[in-house]
Amino acid sequence: MDAFTAGLLQRIRATESDLVRAQGATEQERTEFAAFFRKDWPDLLRHMAVLGWDEAAAKEAAQEAMTRLFEGWSTVDHPKSWVRTTAQRAAKKAASRDAQRLTRSREAARLDAQEPSRALDSVTESQEVLRLLRTLPPQQRAVMAWTYDGFSSDEISHLLAIPRATVDSHRRHARNRLKEILRRRFEGAEGGEHQ
Known part of the structure; x- marks a missing residue:
């Protein structure tokens, strides 16, 4: 053996x-x-x-x-x-899952090879996404990190040792919270333009 x-x-x-x-x-x-x-x-x-x-x-x-x-x-x-x-x-x-990760890696490499201003925009956008994700409670943030990396609800459930329903709930609440943050920002930006 x-x-x-x-x-x-x-x-x-x-x-x-x-x-x-x-x-x-x-x-x-x-x-x-x-x-x-x-x-x-x-x-x-x-x-x-x-x-x-x-x-x-x-x-x-x-x-x-x-x-x-x-x-x-x-x-x-x-x-x-x-x-x-x-x-x-x-x-x-x-x-x-491995093929999806490879595709994302290739896409990231392609973005890095773009002209500097577009690559900078991509980095700035990634930093903004990270800032938004950091506003989430730890469990929601963990579920979103695993989701972003291409893991299924079943896999996340196993990896985090929580029920699948809890994974789905954390993901739903995280998305709703992020939508609300972005909605408030968008409304604030629109209000500032008209003044």
């Missing part, structure tokens, strides 16, 4: 007691999952490689799929096919 697999098993065991309590899993279910994991992990990685995923992407997607399988072990009828489908979806989602 390689270090990555051993580490994954250790993380699953570390969270196992919380998940068992939350899911109501029995000792038998935990034992069944552990046996499935040990037997299927190498096959799952091979499956992902055959589908064309590189080793790092395959391991990340397989880890996510196995963790999700553990969380829902008692409700999954066909774990072998379920974990493969879930890993494939996780890999596609990660690849899409």
Whole structure:
């Protein structure tokens, strides 16, 4: 067993007691999952490689799929096919997110290469956006930062360890707050022009 697999098993065991309590899993279910994991992990990685995923992407997607399988072990009828489908979806989602980040990076590089006055406008605009975001409460600011970086509500929920509904609520409140700030600024600017 390689270090990555051993580490994954250790993380699953570390969270196992919380998940068992939350899911109501029995000792038998935990034992069944552990046996499935040990037997299927190498096959799952091979499956992902055959589908064309590189080793790092395959391991990340397989880890996510196995963790999700553990969380829902008692409700999954066909774990072998379920974990493969879930890993494939996780890999596609990660690849899409990575492609979006690359596109944003390329766009930022393109903006940097523009004529100096346009690049300066872009920097000034970015600084203004940062100032506005800093007016938000910490949780709303965190959700907006992850959203800006292309993460989905589910991913943000997992990363911040808060329910998805809370993520969506923070995003909604942040957007409303920012709209209100901008509306007041716009109205103030219009009022100043007519005087």
